[in-house]
Amino acid sequence: MSSTAAEGTLPLPADGSARSRVSSDGALLDLRAVPPARHAWRTLLRRPTFLVGAGFVVFWVAAAVLWKPLGFDPLGPTGLPLEGPSGAHPFGTDNLGRDMFARVLAGAQPTLEVAPLATLVATAFGTALGLVAGYFRGVVDDVLMRSFDVLYAFPQIISVLLVASAFGHSLLTLVIAIAIFFTPIIARTVRSAVLVETNHQYVEAARLQGERPTWILAREILPNILPVVVVEATIRLAYAIFVSAGLSFLGLGAQPPSPDWGLVVSQNRIFVQNAWWCAAFPALGIATLVVSVNLIADNLRDVTSR
């Protein structure tokens, strides 16, 4: 099940299938080939789902950064309670008369702080761990694989819920909890990529030249598995948004009066019968962000996998 079709992903455009990629052991160097990174970019930019996904992500990042400078007020009452969508309040108002449009824009901020930070930490540790486990095998490898077994005993959201409840409800706890549980998952993916790479002759050559293991890992193997790391990190980012939104919904992430999407949906769901807008728009915010990151991940996987 390694072909593109078998992954259940979108079929490649005709030009994308003829990828001229320099093979990782350097044996099939094609001098006419475009550098793989630039080629991947060009292919990506021709894919509509990637462009749509990237568009939404850019929009939400801009919202998270710019809502304050642009003067949106997510916390103070600016209208009557539970007003429907109108020109003055395009997304209506909530039960305290706060403008939902401002709250939805500002709500992007906590989500885009927690999930990327947790993913970054998990990717850094996971990659290091995966490199060591895949290259040296031995004890580190055993511990990694067993911890993975233990991790799989729990549905992810319950593990994170336990950690978040043990160490107190805050965004920082959420970051740490998600990072802890994503690290072994990333490490496992990196590990299997390393196992494939160590069979290539360039690794053997570097070893025979007397290169130090750290050099081989950092300068020989890592650049070759970088596409795998990037794709895995993007997939984890989507999951991190998923998990952090779920935890916020359960009341274990951001605390009121934060405009965090998960929290807002949870608080406003009791008004849904009379004022659908105050739960629907923050829910739409999460939906567009998480689906976009997934579409980006899918396209990255298509373009980088051979």
Added chain:
Amino acid sequence: MRTRSDTRRVVLRRAAQIPFVLLVVSVLVFWLVAVVPGNPGRNALSQYASAAQVAAWNASHGLDGSTLHRYFSWLGDFVSGHWGTSVMLDTPVLGLVLGRLVNSLLLGLLAFVLMTPIAVAVGFYQAHRAGRPSDRALTIAAVSLSSMPEFVVGVGLIIIFSVTIRWFPVHSEIVGGTSWSERLRVMVLPAITVGAASAGYVARMVRAGVIETLASASYRTAVLKGLPRGRILLRHVARNSLLPTVAVLGTQLAAMLGGVVVVETLFNYPGIGQLILDAVLKKDIFVLEAATLVIAIVSIVVLLATDLGYLALDPRVRLRAEPA
């Protein structure tokens, strides 16, 4: 070539690992629930209780002594079925947790029954139209469905089906006397929500499996032999392409157990997920310890059963297929 004894060895090793995995899980649960948050008596009685009251509470709940001693006495009690009394509900934990677990499993079962045929049908349809616009649109829909948090899907369903066209109740109310038909009506929206994420994923797997079979020589032979279309679909395509789906269904069942925390909270459905959240918020450590350990046991058993089922259906498979 993998031989029979080889396969049996792998499964046996897998089964033998389970007690160790459970032991580690129990240590983690105990540490996170009963050690990290600090003095359980203090947490239960709030800051106004005197030190003597807290000590007496701890002693009466068997929570005095060293951490190690507490862990082993808790583990012993758990294994022998003495799960203690819930602080928040003042009922025995054993009956409470198992009753709620049954509710959750019923919800999961309904989700499964509703989701599987639709997902399989969509996957088949997509495979036959692979590469066409309808296939692409459905793929995007499937990606979207399986990546959205449950409460987003749930809120959408509530707005459409409960608020706009009023087919189902907004909040579920299940008590002892609730009739089965009423129960079912209450469960439909939560079940669709729980199943939606898996449906997207399963549809993708079915699509992939069918595309692979359609490209195979045996399919071409069947077509060239002039067999009727329906028979080819059932005997040749379905049989070969649904195997990977079986494996996925098991892992999805385990994943659903996680999803129920959010869905049960959203729909106010009295399952084990809602119980876990309540126990977290009200610091009911006995309920939390028992419920999380039960969830772990159930998901381990489900995953092992999936492996065994997969093995029984197709002895060629290599064990430990990559989980998603």
